[in-house]
Amino acid sequence: MAPISWGAGQWLWLSTAAIALGLSPSAQAMPPTSVIPPHLPNLRISVYQESGNCPRLLGLWAWERKYEGGTEYTVIPDTLTIGGPATLVGASDRGIEYTAPLQSRYASCVGETLEQPERYYHARFQNGQVTFRVDFTALPSGLYSEITHLNVVNARPYVRWAVVD
Numbered sequence: 001m002a003p004i005s006w007g008a009g010q011w012l013w014l015s016t017a018a019i020a021l022g023l024s025p026s027a028q029a030m031p032p033t034s035v036i037p038p039h040l041p042n043l044r045i046s047v048y049q050e051s052g053n054c055p056r057l058l059g060l061w062a063w064e065r066k067y068e069g070g071t072e073y074t075v076i077p078d079t080l081t082i083g084g085p086a087t088l089v090g091a092s093d094r095g096i097e098y099t100a101p102l103q104s105r106y107a108s109c110v111g112e113t114l115e116q117p118e119r120y121y122h123a124r125f126q127n128g129q130v131t132f133r134v135d136f137t138a139l140p141s142g143l144y145s146e147i148t149h150l151n152v153v154n155a156r157p158y159v160r161w162a163v164v165d
Helices: 016-020 025-029
Strands: 001-009 010-014 043-051 055-067 070-076 087-091 095-101 112-115 121-126 129-135 144-153 158-162
Touching: 016 087, 043 121, 055 121, 070 121, 070 144, 087 144, 095 144, 129 158
Parallel strands: none
Antiparallel strands: 001 010, 043 055, 043 112, 055 070, 070 158, 087 095, 095 129, 112 121, 121 129, 144 158
16 A cells, blocks of 8 residues: 555555556545535434534535446535534544534534434534544445545545445
């Protein structure tokens, strides 16, 4: 695997599987521009409130592109409507994690997103922060996942990842 620096200590590890999928290292190193769609998020995940004042929903722009032998997923959680700029915490073969400070009106929130069809996406609210995760451990057994783009775009988390059958 070869590391690619996104700056500010953020690294993305690329494997030969990504290159075999036609996702060249140079293409992966170029974060997309103007990726925030002009419409409202197309997916809304309910937030279960344990205590404090929580947002009712977390909006996501999410889409997928199927190709022979797999699917490519893109997700952009709209954390900016409930908080401040997101920061990449880490990425591994188990998943990806970002945090963002919550707006003052939601700073007391303790809660998390409820189970949804897109079970790979999860958010936890506590200590004045929202933590957004893409969870690869939720994939069915036998599937291989690969991060293809990882960045913060327009202050929001941006993840593109692929699953190979």
